[in-house]
Amino acid sequence: MGMVLGLAMIPVVGLTTAAPASAWTYEARHCVGDRVDRCVSLRRNSNGTVYARGSVSDDKDRPGEYSVRVLEVSYSYVRDGNPPSGTTVLRYGDTGWDESSEWLPTRALPVPCGTSVGASAKLEWLDEQSPTKKRTTGWVHASGVIC
Structure with a gap:
């Protein structure tokens, strides 16, 4: 009992907590597909950090049976300036085949409002x-202005 009380009174300095998952908001999102849902989204947190996420899933309520995978996700932006500078964040990452759904995020970077x-x-x-186990490859795109 004394040990628990002693620990409770130790001051915590410099400890940071990660923001909850709900702190990420959609800046842009686009989905397509009638049997296989294919999406890409841009997400931002309150600190101005942005990442892109690609996802694909077989909708079991619709006809057909599909395996799915994500091959590549990227996002790019151009900052105002003279000359303009741009950044592209790219993630290759064959997630491997899955029977229901897969997703792949890029790393997150700070992006200023208005970009x-x-x-x-x-x-x-x-x-x-x-x-023939027909394989189809497709791209999905989304764009938006941060903030």
């Missing part, structure tokens, strides 16, 4: 019911 940002995801899906 135009574009995101892209390269996604793949495989028709498991096709005799």
